[in-house]
Amino acid sequence: MINSFYPPSRTLMGPGPSDVSPRVLSAMARNTIGHLDPRFIEMMDEVKIMLKHAFKTENELTMPISAPGSAGMECCFVNLVEEGDTVIVCQNGVFGGRMAENVTRLGGKLVLVEDSWGAPVTPAKVEQALRDHPEARVLAFVHAETSTGACSDAKTLCKLASDAGVLTIVDAVTSLGGIEIDVDGWGIDAIYSGTQKCLSCTPGISPVSFSQRAIDKITNRNKPVPSWFLDTNLVMGYWGAGAKRAYHHTAPVNALYALHESLVMLLEEGLDNAWARHRSNHLALAAGVESMGLSFVVDEDHRLPQLNSITIPEGVDEAKVRSLLLENYSLEIGAGLGVLAGKVWRVGLMGESSTRRNVLYFLSALENTFNELSVDINYGKSVKAAQSVYDA
Amino acid sequence: MINSFYPPSRTLMGPGPSDVSPRVLSAMARNTIGHLDPRFIEMMDEVKIMLKHAFKTENELTMPISAPGSAGMECCFVNLVEEGDTVIVCQNGVFGGRMAENVTRLGGKLVLVEDSWGAPVTPAKVEQALRDHPEARVLAFVHAETSTGACSDAKTLCKLASDAGVLTIVDAVTSLGGIEIDVDGWGIDAIYSGTQKCLSCTPGISPVSFSQRAIDKITNRNKPVPSWFLDTNLVMGYWGAGAKRAYHHTAPVNALYALHESLVMLLEEGLDNAWARHRSNHLALAAGVESMGLSFVVDEDHRLPQLNSITIPEGVDEAKVRSLLLENYSLEIGAGLGVLAGKVWRVGLMGESSTRRNVLYFLSALENTFNELSVDINYGKSVKAAQSVYDA
Numbered sequence: 200m201i202n203s204f205y206p207p208s209r210t211l212m213g214p215g216p217s218d219v220s221p222r223v224l225s226a227m228a229r230n231t232i233g234h235l236d237p238r239f240i241e242m243m244d245e246v247k248i249m250l251k252h253a254f255k256t257e258n259e260l261t262m263p264i265s266a267p268g269s270a271g272m273e274c275c276f277v278n279l280v281e282e283g284d285t286v287i288v289c290q291n292g293v294f295g296g297r298m299a300e301n302v303t304r305l306g307g308k309l310v311l312v313e314d315s316w317g318a319p320v321t322p323a324k325v326e327q328a329l330r331d332h333p334e335a336r337v338l339a340f341v342h343a344e345t346s347t348g349a350c351s352d353a354k355t356l357c358k359l360a361s362d363a364g365v366l367t368i369v370d371a372v373t374s375l376g377g378i379e380i381d382v383d384g385w386g387i388d389a390i391y392s393g394t395q396k397c398l399s400c401t402p403g404i405s406p407v408s409f410s411q412r413a414i415d416k417i418t419n420r421n422k423p424v425p426s427w428f429l430d431t432n433l434v435m436g437y438w439g440a441g442a443k444r445a446y447h448h449t450a451p452v453n454a455l456y457a458l459h460e461s462l463v464m465l466l467e468e469g470l471d472n473a474w475a476r477h478r479s480n481h482l483a484l485a486a487g488v489e490s491m492g493l494s495f496v497v498d499e500d501h502r503l504p505q506l507n508s509i510t511i512p513e514g515v516d517e518a519k520v521r522s523l524l525l526e527n528y529s530l531e532i533g534a535g536l537g538v539l540a541g542k543v544w545r546v547g548l549m550g551e552s553s554t555r556r557n558v559l560y561f562l563s564a565l566e567n568t569f570n571e572l573s574v575d576i577n578y579g580k581s582v583k584a585a586q587s588v589y590d591a
Numbered sequence: 592m593i594n595s596f597y598p599p600s601r602t603l604m605g606p607g608p609s610d611v612s613p614r615v616l617s618a619m620a621r622n623t624i625g626h627l628d629p630r631f632i633e634m635m636d637e638v639k640i641m642l643k644h645a646f647k648t649e650n651e652l653t654m655p656i657s658a659p660g661s662a663g664m665e666c667c668f669v670n671l672v673e674e675g676d677t678v679i680v681c682q683n684g685v686f687g688g689r690m691a692e693n694v695t696r697l698g699g700k701l702v703l704v705e706d707s708w709g710a711p712v713t714p715a716k717v718e719q720a721l722r723d724h725p726e727a728r729v730l731a732f733v734h735a736e737t738s739t740g741a742c743s744d745a746k747t748l749c750k751l752a753s754d755a756g757v758l759t760i761v762d763a764v765t766s767l768g769g770i771e772i773d774v775d776g777w778g779i780d781a782i783y784s785g786t787q788k789c790l791s792c793t794p795g796i797s798p799v800s801f802s803q804r805a806i807d808k809i810t811n812r813n814k815p816v817p818s819w820f821l822d823t824n825l826v827m828g829y830w831g832a833g834a835k836r837a838y839h840h841t842a843p844v845n846a847l848y849a850l851h852e853s854l855v856m857l858l859e860e861g862l863d864n865a866w867a868r869h870r871s872n873h874l875a876l877a878a879g880v881e882s883m884g885l886s887f888v889v890d891e892d893h894r895l896p897q898l899n900s901i902t903i904p905e906g907v908d909e910a911k912v913r914s915l916l917l918e919n920y921s922l923e924i925g926a927g928l929g930v931l932a933g934k935v936w937r938v939g940l941m942g943e944s945s946t947r948r949n950v951l952y953f954l955s956a957l958e959n960t961f962n963e964l965s966v967d968i969n970y971g972k973s974v975k976a977a978q979s980v981y982d983a
């Protein structure tokens with residue numbers, strides 16, 4: 200006999216999902232209506248308007264994909280990359296590697312531009328790759344590398360691509376709502392994000408946006424998009440402007456209620472205010488962490504405020520620390536991924552999780568846990584260091 | 592300024608989503624925890640156990656795909672069909688056509704076995720196709736055609752395929768929880784369903800199951816699965832038995848709470864009882880509908896209890912009827928799809944929507960609407976006809 204599931208109450212400071220507002224959870228629990236209901240279609244229109252605002256774009260092809268961020272990624276690649284297309288992928292962490300996987304699985308010719316994990320993408324390397332590969336059709340990179348906490352200069356990279364007549368695919372899973380994104384201003388051609396990071400919504404949906412240049416490339420494909428589910432030509436029959444809202448697949452109605460509410464909250468706060476909040480909580484966290492004698496993987500100029508990769512002190516059992524934080528404080532932080540596995544903790548300050556309370560709670564909990572394990576750090580300073588940032 | 596969205600309260604008697612129990616909505620609104628949280632992983636194990644029970648299978652590769660039924664369909668095809676593979680697809684409605692689309696987009700060689708819309712798949716035609724195409728690798732068909740309401744004989748079709756050494760892909764989007772499915776007993780190799788039909792959960796998730804024969808075919812592919820998101824080899828690192836629950840994508844945590852609760856409810860009721868309930872409400876609805884002088888598209892022996900395609904009486908403005916039902920009764924029924932567009936209404940009695948109350952409400956509402964539009968039918972008999980079925 201299996202009973203109803205009651206999750207524990209957690210503080211979510213990993214790489215996502217982040218804490219979800221009671222407003223969003225409550226929206227999600229409203230009664231389900233049909234995906235072709237006139238009232239639902241009004242709500243869809245509002246979601247599109249708010250997503251355009253969040254992405255800073257007028258792109259008509261801006262909508263939520265009915266699946267997590269990895270499907271948003273695949274949506275961009277499967278529509279824009281055809282067999283034989285040369286695609287330059289920048290890899291400076293796990294998620295650039297996934298982009299590369301998408302290219303090879305689709306039969307594209309992969310040109311990899313590598314930077315070390317924790318560093319941003321180097322524009323000069325991209326410039327060189329574009330020069331070496333005049334046949335390249337697409338440049339793909341991760342704006343906010345969730346596996347390392349490094350922020351790449353999306354504006355500069357997009358300028359290089361557009362000067363070379365190359366389309367861009369940008370991973371903004373962890374950036375949307377946490378730091379500036381300017382899809383139209385920077386000339387991004389295809390972008391995907393996730394709901395469970397700085398939008399602070401439940402996981403499962405991936406907002407995407409495509410420029411007119413991207414649509415032209417899709418329209419002029421030689422072969423149909425291999426994926427029926429992610430073919431934008433079909434999806435737009437349901438989500439498109441002036442479309443007849445033709446049935447494509449059954450939209451995840453309640454998940455979209457949740458996204459709608461999280462976007463209402465983002466607009467209420469204002470994009471600038473949301474970015475500033477993420478920044479200020481990050482600075483307080485960094486001051487606290489550094490006062491303990493711990494260091495960051497990413498240098499100061501390229502740190503994402505919403506994802507903090509902290510180097511694990513020598514000799515510390517990192518998994519033990521995470522499990523004590525979970526057991527004693529019901530506090531989740533993230534492990535390292537890929538080459539950083541076992542070397543870093545990833546501390547998220549995303550969306551609703553980016554609060555003064557969470558910063559101070561995390562610093563106290565971490566210090567107490569270090570103390571329990573007799574780790575040699577500077578004790579008793581971190582909370583004060585963080586507070587002094589807030590008070591400055 | 593965009594405000595929070597409050598959906599109207601509907602009675603959902605279309606082709607899905609169906610009415611969602613308050614228990615499921617309430618589960619969905621529980622606080623989000625991490626997709627790698629030990630408590631979440633316990634819940635995942637319970638979801639797998641319950642899905643195996645619902646599908647009647649011991650297949651270890653039984654799990655929910657983090658996207659709607661169309662993605663579950665794509666998951667089966669993208670893993671099992673390689674370029675050049677011959678695939679026999681049975682088409683007797685919209686969803687068989689989608690299967691065919693999947694095959695051609697993946698570069699498979701399509702053999703189409705056609706039956707008329709409203710008829711079940713004819714086993715003799717499938718037998719002939721298998722004989723004509725000894726090179727066929729896969730037979731794909733829809734168990735419960737949501738576009739017509741026809742039920743095909745999955746047991747017989749799977750036996751034909753297995754005798755010919757051919758794998759089966761079965762669309763059970765509308766059947767799971769509403770009529771018998773016996774994955775192991777019938778020897779189904781790959782099956783996909785949806786949450787928003789007879790499981791009466793919110794839309795957005797697709798339960799799938801693969802047999803060992805299917806896994807062997809996937810393991811021996813010549814090329815990697817073109818989709819990274821739907822590659823079962825990768826997904827199983829997270830969902831598989833004894834797997835390390837390695838991060839693949841961020842699971843739609845709250846949607847899985849909802850699925851968990853809907854499966855708890857299905858097990859509480861019992862599969863046999865759920866099937867019997869669907870059957871008895873269908874018989875009552877059919878008696879009521881026929882007493883008005885309306886007819887069904889599908890002959891009596893092949894009707895799905897959960898999806899009733901009713902022929903629109905001559906001269907009636909079908910869209911007007913649907914919009915009056917929505918406006919005056921907040922009652923949703925479905926339009927026809929494909930070749931049946933404009934010719935039928937599709938009345939769902941799925942999951943929580945399959946109740947005596949809904950049957951009687953629909954019959955009264957439809958009669959009153961016909962009356963308002965001066966449609967020439969037999970008045971005043973339908974509710975009694977339905978009641979007498981319940982009382983028998």
